[in-house]
Amino acid sequence: MTTTPGSNSPSAPAGAAGPGPGPAAAWAGGGAAFAGVLMAVSGLFSVLEGIAALARDEVYLPVGDYTFRFDLTAWGWIHLVLGAVVLVVGVGILKGAPWGRTAGVVVAALSVLFHFLWLPYQPLWALIAIAVGVFVIWALCTDRPGARL
Template identity: 60%
Template sequence: MTTTPNPAAPSSSGVPPPSGARSGWAAGGTMFAAVLMMINGVLAIFEGIAALAKDDVVWRVRDYTFKFDLTAWGWIHLILGIIVLIVGIGVLKGTPWGRALGVALTGLMIVLHFLWLPYQPFWSLIAIAIGVFVIWALCVDRSRDPF
């Protein structure tokens, strides 16, 4: 009776598995990151709508270096939210462009929420933390790398 070794299991010689072996944690993290990107995109769309409607959801800021008109912030959030939602769907489908664009756009969303801190501080900190996890998850899973 012969058995075939599991390539993802660590060998008894202490040699790590081949680089092409898919890590369950990283693969699950990538799927979770894609879902978080889509949710973050939808929430950015709602932030944009709230800023465009000049609702009381957004705090008024007086002296701030990056102070834009709320309408400008609304359009920035709305457009970037739609793009992040689309790229999140691409990451979920496993498209070749999805991960690279996902990392780049999530980095842009982190910067956007850093600049948005005075307007919605609690949500901005949460969105930044989510963005850091998404970037980590998209960079760690190397299972679909062409290299």
């Protein structure tokens, strides 16, 4: 520690940041920004997934007796609409919109739910989308924008 000329109180060394957010806040802030990017990309992929289901029913595997079985046209519209909403909310998070974090948690939870129901059609992609949704929810719930200032 050094003292500034003319004062008896020690000052922080040159280059030290002083009291501020810890590494956990930095991780959460970076995670929230990454969550916005993931939501935008995931939304775009869901839109494409919906278009594929609407365009050609042969793209996805036929599902046998499944409790949550819907027509592929219905799944196409679900993914198309949900993907567009996820994309818009992801862009809102990246722009720092005040509604973005809350809407992001709600939309990511809906995305996780619908991809769980979509599991028999595309198991690997559904599991990846569920993992992305869980990360997005965690990142948006642990980020505290006021703590980073």
